[in-house]
Every structure is written in structure tokens, then in C-alpha cells.
Amino acid sequence: MDDDFLFMTLLYDFYGALLTDKQREIFEMYYLNDYSLGEISELLDISRQGVYDTLKRAESSLEFFEEKLGLVKRHQEIMNKLDKIKKGIEIIRERERDPEILKIIEEIAREIEELNP
């Protein structure tokens, strides 16, 4: 799966609820369930061009929302920082001997774990 593909599914995760039902249906078939345009065309009884156009409109909308709101970018920055924090916590967990501190470290590790789905 290439980066553009992954990024599009991330945009969908954030903004998908603002698409039309038809756009969501086709987007999910193509991006999440790995159907080809031809297969979607057959299954939904729409022309291949129609499937393609709907998919492109869905993609454009998702890109428009990110351009306007930038919430995926903001979220990714937070997640990158959390990843750095997680790595630091792992190092401390291996090295630390004070049981009180270790207890806090375990709690922090659990909090971070819950944030990474």
C-alpha cells in the first residue's frame, strides 16, 4: 500500500462522514475492501466512468477538507510526539529500579498504549 493510498484512508477516517452516502459506499469498496473500478461498476450497476467520477469527487472533497482544516496534519504531529514520548518511556522502563517510579512509568505506558489504536 503506498503512502498516497494510506493518506487517503486517513483523510477518510477524519472527514468521511461529510461525504454523500454514494461517495462513501464507493470509497469504501475501492479503498477499504480492495475492489477494482470494474468490479464496483458491475456490483453497483453503474458505468465504470461513473464509479471513477464519484471516487474522484470523494477524494477531492476529502482533500478540500484537509486543506481547509488541517486536522489530519495536526493529529499526525501529536502522534509523532507521542511516539517519541513512548520511546523515552520504554528506555526508562528498562533502566529504572525505583518501584514507585516504575509504577508511574507503567501507567504512562498504558495511557499511551490506549492512544495508539
Next chain:
Amino acid sequence: MDDDFLFMTLLYDFYGALLTDKQREIFEMYYLNDYSLGEISELLDISRQGVYDTLKRAESSLEFFEEKLGLVKRHQEIMNKLDKIKKGIEIIRERERDPEILKIIEEIAREIEELNP
């Protein structure tokens, strides 16, 4: 400032870019610059009712986006967890004696600080 007021400014921070220019202008005058409806009405030469209606439409749109996307809620959950992590880090910072671990703790504290604007 009450909670509803604060929450509305948070919604605006996330979704404000999707409002119309006029909605943004009036929203900012009312919520961010603390003008009254009457003052906005005079300054923009619009009826007080017109100001009120635009403001209500802006608020409804922001609430609609949150209802659909829930990104503010998601963000707040992350921030709550970060707050817990931050408190744990503070306790460790006071108690820890190992200089290597303290260095990592300082780095983590800095990463968290950068996340809280």
C-alpha cells in the same frame, strides 16, 4: 466565560474555516473580541436580528461538523491523556536521581510542553 462559550470557541478553532466569511467575521467579533450583538449590528450596519441569525447559523454549522466528525471530542480525549502523562512525568522529575533517566524525562516534558499551546 462559561463552558458552552469555551466549547464554541474550540469548535471554531477546529471547523471555523468551513464557515462563510460573513459568519466568521460575526463569530469572531462576538466570541473572540467580546462585542455585543448591538455593537456588531452598528459596526457592520446590519440589523441586530441579522447579526443574531448569522451567529446562530454559524453555531449550528459548527455543531453539525462536530456531530458528524467528533474531532474535537477525539482531540480532547488525547489531551486528557496527555495531561495525565504530564502529571506522571512531573512526579518522576522530582523523585528521579539517575541523570540519564532525568535527561530522557526532561526531553519528554519538553515534547509534552510543545503539544499544549
